[in-house]
Amino acid sequence: QRQAMANNSRPTPTMAPNNSLRWERCSMDIDHLSLHCRQHSHTVLTEATPVPQWIDDRVSLTQVLEAMQASPMHVLDTEFERVRTFWPKLALVQVALPARNVLIDPLAFADLGDLGRVLGNGRPWLMHSASEDLVALKPLTEHAPTALFDTQIAAALLGLGSSLAYQKLVQSELGVSLAKSETRSDWLQRPLSAEQIDYAADDVIHLQALCDRLGDRLDRLGRMDWLWQDGQRQIAAGYELLPSANPHHEFRAAYKLPLAAQVRLVAVLEWRERTARSTDRPRSWVLDNATAIDIAQNPPRSGPELLGKLANCRAFPRRQVGEVIDLLASAEAGAPFQPAPAPLDRETENALRQAREQIDALAAALALESSTLCSRRLLEARARLGTWPPDCTRWRQQLLEPLVQATLGASSPTQNP
Incomplete structure (x- = not known):
């Protein structure tokens, strides 16, 4: 060498x-x-x-x-x-x-x-x-x-x-x-x-x-x-590297699932995260997203039934089949459980559009890309939660909050780094 x-x-x-x-x-x-x-x-x-x-x-x-x-x-x-x-x-x-x-x-x-x-x-x-x-x-x-x-x-x-x-x-x-x-x-x-x-x-x-x-x-x-x-x-x-508190929110269509299926989806996604970390295998190898949704909607009741759904899950630990079946059968909503968010209504979308126009204008004045100043995710979180998410840095909050208050309402800024 x-x-x-x-x-x-x-x-x-x-x-x-x-x-x-x-x-x-x-x-x-x-x-x-x-x-x-x-x-x-x-x-x-x-x-x-x-x-x-x-x-x-x-x-x-x-x-x-x-x-x-x-x-x-x-x-x-x-x-x-x-x-x-x-x-x-x-x-x-x-x-x-x-x-x-x-x-x-x-x-x-x-x-x-x-x-x-x-x-x-x-x-x-x-x-x-x-x-x-x-x-x-x-x-x-x-x-x-x-x-x-x-x-x-x-x-x-x-x-x-x-x-x-x-x-x-x-x-x-x-x-x-x-x-x-x-x-x-x-x-x-x-x-x-x-x-x-x-x-x-x-x-x-x-x-x-x-x-x-x-x-x-x-x-x-x-x-x-x-x-x-x-x-x-x-x-x-x-x-x-904290696991997501609401992993089901990352699935766009999860809001369509019944509440009980969403609870099972959270349980199986949390199990997948723990297993992927402890076995050092990619999440999708342990349990891919499509299979996770499938077993949350239609929980298998036997080992062979579950194994029959795992064709794409090359790193699923077979010895834990019974554990996953029990997990699906006993999953209960934790407190507080936040159901997956539905698409924004028309009124909120219009408010977001107005806020985005102001953000775009500020970004142009600062010679920044608009997504650098404020991503869609941050703005949507502000609309849904009424406050900026924890990873929205302080300088962004200071610039953005005065712009969005007129359309999204006042917020109590979080103390972020």
């Missing part, structure tokens, strides 16, 4: 270590996550890129961890597999350091607790589209990052586009073309190919340059606090 990397070096534009925008952690307010940047000089791209260093022994890892401990920010990415499992199987951890880029091979170590302790040392994390990476890294450290600079979120808050891919962002901001061919490759194979090594290293090489450029513009627009709030929301989602 080391030889493959040595044979695979090639010049790629990156940040010159002494000619960059340096981020300084000037202050940290626990409630507002107020991090500030100061511009020291202009971003400069050079042709000198260090060959990524493959880390698969304890001595090399210790040296990397010492360098990470001294860094003001953890610049990270991961590669993982999540096709056959519920939990991501970590295959690679990429780290950009001031003078080098390293690829840590988690398959070479029986224990990476020391890496987890460094990651949990309170420094902000710098990543792109970090939601699944956070889940993949969670087993390493019980301490969630204190702050997250996600360059995908930063791009959205600058109006560059929502869910912008890393390659497109690097191309538009830095003028560098990156390969996309290894996105779906097998990251658990060893040795990795030269193309995989290039791809993995590229994923962190340009993060600091993006951070400097995007962060400077966010700071000038007064939107840095928006970034940190959205980062906190992403951290909470990745680290808490």
Whole structure:
């Protein structure tokens, strides 16, 4: 693997270590996550890129961890597999350091607790589209990052586009073309190919340059606090991984089911969630959605009857057939049980349409995509609940609530991060 990397070096534009925008952690307010940047000089791209260093022994890892401990920010990415499992199987951890880029091979170590302790040392994390990476890294450290600079979120808050891919962002901001061919490759194979090594290293090489450029513009627009709030929301989602309190609400047609069938659907979906997590298998492998609805509507009364419905459920634990039958037979509504919501009535839809028009106008004035400012889900939750859902960040509530009160009525804003 080391030889493959040595044979695979090639010049790629990156940040010159002494000619960059340096981020300084000037202050940290626990409630507002107020991090500030100061511009020291202009971003400069050079042709000198260090060959990524493959880390698969304890001595090399210790040296990397010492360098990470001294860094003001953890610049990270991961590669993982999540096709056959519920939990991501970590295959690679990429780290950009001031003078080098390293690829840590988690398959070479029986224990990476020391890496987890460094990651949990309170420094902000710098990543792109970090939601699944956070889940993949969670087993390493019980301490969630204190702050997250996600360059995908930063791009959205600058109006560059929502869910912008890393390659497109690097191309538009830095003028560098990156390969996309290894996105779906097998990251658990060893040795990795030269193309995989290039791809993995590229994923962190340009993060600091993006951070400097995007962060400077966010700071000038007064939107840095928006970034940190959205980062906190992403951290909470990745680290808490709380099962849905109303999993049946995710089924558009669930409102058509009788109340008793909805209660059984909740029971079987909660069983599926517990089983998928404990057996480390995808939810759909344990019990696919169509089968879940089927057995909630028409609960089987015998093992053979249930087994006859499980043709598409390759990871259903056969030894739990009796448990599922008993669960369906004894399911009762918990308190308080919230039936699946029916489609909004015409009056509410008209109110939503008016609110959306005002939100669209505000988004245009802020040069944001309307969905970045307020998704359909958030707006519909505000209409149904009379308040913003817990994951609606404070800056959004402050901008949106005055707009929607005229059409949706007043709300008592929730205290969200």
